[in-house]
Amino acid sequence: MANKNGVEWSIxxxxxxxxxxxxxHKNGVMRLWDRLKGLVVKFVTKVWKFLKxxxxxxxxxxxxxxxxxxxxxxxxxxxxxxxxxxLYDGVGGSAIWAVMTVVVVFEYxxxxxxxxxxxxxxxxxxxxxxxxxxxxxxxxxxxxxxxYIMGISLFVLASATTFSRFIPVVKARFDYGCTIFILTxxxxxxSGYRVEHLLNVAHERLSTIIIGTCLCIITSMLVFPVxxxxxxxxxxxxxxxxxxxxLDCCVADYFGHGDDESKKTLNGYKCVLNSKASEEAMANFxxxxxxHGRFNFRHPWKNYLKIGASSRSCAYxxxxxxxxxxxKNQVPESIKNHLSSACMNLSSSSSSAMRELxxxxxxxxxxxxxxxxxxxxxxxxxxxxxxxxxxPDLLIQPHDVVVKxxxxxxxxxxxxxxxxxxxxxxxxxxxxxxxxxxFASLLIETxxxxxxxxxxxxxxxxxxxxxxQAEDEMKPKHNQTTSKIASDEV
Amino acid sequence: MANKNGVEWSIxxxxxxxxxxxxxHKNGVMRLWDRLKGLVVKFVTKVWKFLKxxxxxxxxxxxxxxxxxxxxxxxxxxxxxxxxxxLYDGVGGSAIWAVMTVVVVFEYxxxxxxxxxxxxxxxxxxxxxxxxxxxxxxxxxxxxxxxYIMGISLFVLASATTFSRFIPVVKARFDYGCTIFILTxxxxxxSGYRVEHLLNVAHERLSTIIIGTCLCIITSMLVFPVxxxxxxxxxxxxxxxxxxxxLDCCVADYFGHGDDESKKTLNGYKCVLNSKASEEAMANFxxxxxxHGRFNFRHPWKNYLKIGASSRSCAYxxxxxxxxxxxKNQVPESIKNHLSSACMNLSSSSSSAMRELxxxxxxxxxxxxxxxxxxxxxxxxxxxxxxxxxxPDLLIQPHDVVVKxxxxxxxxxxxxxxxxxxxxxxxxxxxxxxxxxxFASLLIETxxxxxxxxxxxxxxxxxxxxxxQAEDEMKPKHNQTTSKIASDEV
Numbered sequence: 001m002a003n004k005n006g007v008e009w010s011i012x013x014x015x016x017x018x019x020x021x022x023x024x025h026k027n028g029v030m031r032l033w034d035r036l037k038g039l040v041v042k043f044v045t046k047v048w049k050f051l052k053x054x055x056x057x058x059x060x061x062x063x064x065x066x067x068x069x070x071x072x073x074x075x076x077x078x079x080x081x082x083x084x085x086x087l088y089d090g091v092g093g094s095a096i097w098a099v100m101t102v103v104v105v106f107e108y109x110x111x112x113x114x115x116x117x118x119x120x121x122x123x124x125x126x127x128x129x130x131x132x133x134x135x136x137x138x139x140x141x142x143x144x145x146x147x148y149i150m151g152i153s154l155f156v157l158a159s160a161t162t163f164s165r166f167i168p169v170v171k172a173r174f175d176y177g178c179t180i181f182i183l184t185x186x187x188x189x190x191s192g193y194r195v196e197h198l199l200n201v202a203h204e205r206l207s208t209i210i211i212g213t214c215l216c217i218i219t220s221m222l223v224f225p226v227x228x229x230x231x232x233x234x235x236x237x238x239x240x241x242x243x244x245x246x247l248d249c250c251v252a253d254y255f256g257h258g259d260d261e262s263k264k265t266l267n268g269y270k271c272v273l274n275s276k277a278s279e280e281a282m283a284n285f286x287x288x289x290x291x292h293g294r295f296n297f298r299h300p301w302k303n304y305l306k307i308g309a310s311s312r313s314c315a316y317x318x319x320x321x322x323x324x325x326x327x328k329n330q331v332p333e334s335i336k337n338h339l340s341s342a343c344m345n346l347s348s349s350s351s352s353a354m355r356e357l358x359x360x361x362x363x364x365x366x367x368x369x370x371x372x373x374x375x376x377x378x379x380x381x382x383x384x385x386x387x388x389x390x391x392p393d394l395l396i397q398p399h400d401v402v403v404k405x406x407x408x409x410x411x412x413x414x415x416x417x418x419x420x421x422x423x424x425x426x427x428x429x430x431x432x433x434x435x436x437x438x439f440a441s442l443l444i445e446t447x448x449x450x451x452x453x454x455x456x457x458x459x460x461x462x463x464x465x466x467x468x469q470a471e472d473e474m475k476p477k478h479n480q481t482t483s484k485i486a487s488d489e490v
Numbered sequence: 491m492a493n494k495n496g497v498e499w500s501i502x503x504x505x506x507x508x509x510x511x512x513x514x515h516k517n518g519v520m521r522l523w524d525r526l527k528g529l530v531v532k533f534v535t536k537v538w539k540f541l542k543x544x545x546x547x548x549x550x551x552x553x554x555x556x557x558x559x560x561x562x563x564x565x566x567x568x569x570x571x572x573x574x575x576x577l578y579d580g581v582g583g584s585a586i587w588a589v590m591t592v593v594v595v596f597e598y599x600x601x602x603x604x605x606x607x608x609x610x611x612x613x614x615x616x617x618x619x620x621x622x623x624x625x626x627x628x629x630x631x632x633x634x635x636x637x638y639i640m641g642i643s644l645f646v647l648a649s650a651t652t653f654s655r656f657i658p659v660v661k662a663r664f665d666y667g668c669t670i671f672i673l674t675x676x677x678x679x680x681s682g683y684r685v686e687h688l689l690n691v692a693h694e695r696l697s698t699i700i701i702g703t704c705l706c707i708i709t710s711m712l713v714f715p716v717x718x719x720x721x722x723x724x725x726x727x728x729x730x731x732x733x734x735x736x737l738d739c740c741v742a743d744y745f746g747h748g749d750d751e752s753k754k755t756l757n758g759y760k761c762v763l764n765s766k767a768s769e770e771a772m773a774n775f776x777x778x779x780x781x782h783g784r785f786n787f788r789h790p791w792k793n794y795l796k797i798g799a800s801s802r803s804c805a806y807x808x809x810x811x812x813x814x815x816x817x818k819n820q821v822p823e824s825i826k827n828h829l830s831s832a833c834m835n836l837s838s839s840s841s842s843a844m845r846e847l848x849x850x851x852x853x854x855x856x857x858x859x860x861x862x863x864x865x866x867x868x869x870x871x872x873x874x875x876x877x878x879x880x881x882p883d884l885l886i887q888p889h890d891v892v893v894k895x896x897x898x899x900x901x902x903x904x905x906x907x908x909x910x911x912x913x914x915x916x917x918x919x920x921x922x923x924x925x926x927x928x929f930a931s932l933l934i935e936t937x938x939x940x941x942x943x944x945x946x947x948x949x950x951x952x953x954x955x956x957x958x959q960a961e962d963e964m965k966p967k968h969n970q971t972t973s974k975i976a977s978d979e980v
Binding site: 050053054057058064065067068069071072073075076079080082083096099100103104147150151154155156158159160162163164166167169179182183186187189190191273274276277313316317319320323385388389431434435437438440441442445449 | 540543544547548554555557558559561562563565566569570572573586589590593594637640641644645646648649650652653654656657669672673676677679680681763764766767803806807809810813875878879921924925927928930931932935939
């Protein structure tokens with residue numbers, strides 16, 4: 001396009017509008033200014049988005065905000081100590097270790113903090129002790145050999161400890177301890193060569209670390225504590241409930257009873273698919289926690305992991321089940337109607353079994369209803385299987401019986417053909433039914449996984465954690481007795 | 491049991507043998523000795539098992555041993571510096587920070603080390619700068635306000651930084667940096683109140699950290715480097731191969747062609763189910779790595795995660811598929827034989843498609859064969875669907891046609907019944923076939939996931955990482971040309 005003043009370039013952007021490019025004679029400063037403005041706007045929107053995300057996070061779980069305030073308070077307290085001289089005068093420049101400990105050791109959960117604290121103290125103690133011993137041996141073997149002995153011992157210990165971190169058991173329980181062990185050993189052994197008051201270094205470091213860890217433990221345990229064990233205890237039934245909801249939504253959607261809102265609920269199972277890592281981390285931390293709430297020190301956290309694994313195996317099934325939703329429209333309505341009630345029944349009984357199991361875990365009370373609910377689920381499986389069994393009757397639709405009778409006038413003629421009954425059998429194409437059949441059998445598989453694996457895992461937990469007996473269990477018995485007495489009286 | 495000398499107690503242990511309990515008059519020292527011996531034996535066997543596990547780990551992956559030796563060497567070198575005075579004279583007591591940096595920063599992969607090094611340097615620089623600035627402001631606002639300003643700034647910064655660690659993006663890329671930021675800020679601000687040479691503290695700390703990180707980076711990059719990117723690049727196709735093998739084994743086992751050795755191969759898919767966390771960690775580290783081998787600095791590692799996710803969705807399907815193995819004996823052999831070849835064909839074409847895709851990823855070369863292989867897989871799906879469609883013919887077995895003809899002497903009598911053709915139809919119980927039908931439809935689902943999700947993800951990677959064109963692609967064209975010329979000549 002050309003106008004009288006010169007050439008004007010325009011460009012058609014994504015939304016169809018024309019943007020006129022700025023003519024060349026616009027001065028350079030202005031263009032730079034525009035570009036800068038663009039950058040600033042981009043930066044501000046990015047920061048805004050980040051802040052929005054952070055705000056949502058805080059609103060979603062205010063305990064995270066409390067955790068941050070706790071860290072701030074702990075650091076303030078330890079640095080106040082430092083300002084106010086008692087800690088400083090006591091252990092001198094080493095007081096910095098107390099500050100450092102607080103920064104490094106404070107974790108979100110009590111278990112995480114305890115894990116780090118205990119690892120730090122034990123590893124520091126062990127490494128300091130060992131460094132002092134080897135330093136003593138080295139200093140008694142002559143000035144010439146001293147650096148060699150110290151160097152080689154450092155090499156061997158550091159290598160061995162680093163290697164041990166690859167071993168799963170050590171990795172899970174003592175990973176942080178290993179780092180601190182190497183750190184302390186190298187610090188003490190290296191300064192040991194210079195500083196004459198070696199015992200003092202070791203003693204100061206240990207005592208400041210103890211001050212720091214005590215402060216952390218107290219803050220994390222007494223001010224709005226977040227217990228890893230309790231978190232795990234809440235997470236497992238929450239995941240089970242999500243599975244139950246997903247299952248319900250999926251089957252309702254298949255038979256056309258779903259609404260738009262259920263899409264989000266349907267995808268709940270996805271959280272469960274990848275929950276292994278976080279469950280294991282929580283169980284690892286929970287191991288370090290003292291008795292709290294309804295949990296003893298040696299609460300069987302491992303059993304929670306088993307329940308988690310078995311709910312995950314159900315989640316795999318549900319994942320495959322949801323992919324059947326794509327083919328739901330291939331199935332003829334008549335066949336769907338035939339199985340719909342049995343499928344809905346099975347899904348609702350499976351999900352109520354899952355919910356009942358979740359309730360057992362979350363209330364830590366055995367359920368009187370669970371046997372009944374599982375029995376109901378089994379019956380629903382049987383019902384669905386019966387309906388599947390009667391499917392062929394539907395598939396083979398006997399058409400109108402055609403009766404042809406050609407009565408010839410001469411009854412004895414050889415070409416007489418009398419077809420009184422001819423039943424024509426039409427078989428509905430099996431391909432149209434297969435998606436529904438496989439959907440139904442996946443439902444049955446899900447139910448059997450709940451029955452075989454989840455129920456078992458929950459029972460094991462109930463056994464090893466000595467869950468309370470259900471209160472309602474007494475009532476029916478009482479009712480029975482009274483009715484018996486009543487009938488005796490009558 | 492009682493003998494003449496007194497009472498002897500025996501106990502029947504698990505394996506059925508009788509163990510005679512030691513009589514009371516055995517002296518106390520001996521019993522203590524026995525108990526001690528038991529404890530020692532138990533301890534020794536435990537240590538032995540632990541060592542065995544460590545040995546196996548080292549034999550399994552010698553690079554882990556190299557890593558440990560590298561850590562040892564790096565620590566030795568940095569402490570030698572310390573012994574030999576250059577580092578010590580240059581920066582004095584702060585040299586200890588160099589040692590500390592090496593211990594804390596050295597990770598197994600180059601990416602992990604770089605992530606920690608860069609985080610450490612940047613966070614230290616930023617926090618030091620900020621602390622100096624705020625200290626300057628505080629010292630100019632009067633002696634009375636100084637501790638308050640320092641304390642409050644520490645509280646705010648520590649809380650905010652701790653909170654930002656909860657945000658997923660920050661957690662993935664700057665988690666370590668956040669810790670170091672708080673650490674450095676609190677160290678500098680706390681010592682700033684005491685030490686007069688504040689600039690010196692900051693400068694020394696920064697320079698020693700740079701010495702430590704440089705040593706770590708050099709050691710980890712030059713001596714037997716383990717690149718996170720390369721590991722991820724190897725892991726993804728390895729997992730895909732495992733899936734292919736599992737699929738083959740599962741189908742072979744279902745139709746009775748499996749052997750005992752295949753059990754282990756069958757379970758290969760389980761590694762893939764829970765690989766998300768490690769894949770993400772590797773991709774996070776790989777982001778920090780410079781160009782190495784065939785990978786540029788901005789290699790699209792995210793696409794590897796996509797491939798990982800889509801192979802995982804196949805793994806969920808295979809997991810459900812393997813649970814069908816329990817019901818394989820319910821299906822009548824005749825029906826199994828009908829579908830066996832189509833199923834075997836589909837599984838082998840799916841697994842070869844998976845292998846071809848794995849090959850594309852591992853060789854970073856587009857394949858000329860892939861379209862053909864996917865086409866073959868589609869054909870196999872069609873073949874299986876056809877076989878399923880013809881299943882009803884098998885299910886409905888027309889029995890011997892019964893021809894009954896009652897010819898009455900009086901042709902016109904009303905009770906004359908002439909049944910010339912009566913076809914009796916028996917339907918095989920559908921319940922026996924359902925397990926096989928759902929097995930087949932799961933196989934089809936697996937194939938469709940490979941086609942829709944894995945192929946797409948691999949293509950995206952090939953696109954964004956600009957994979958080489960396959961060499962064989964030229965050959966057919968060349969042949970075509972020559973044959974064209976030949977035909978022209980004729």
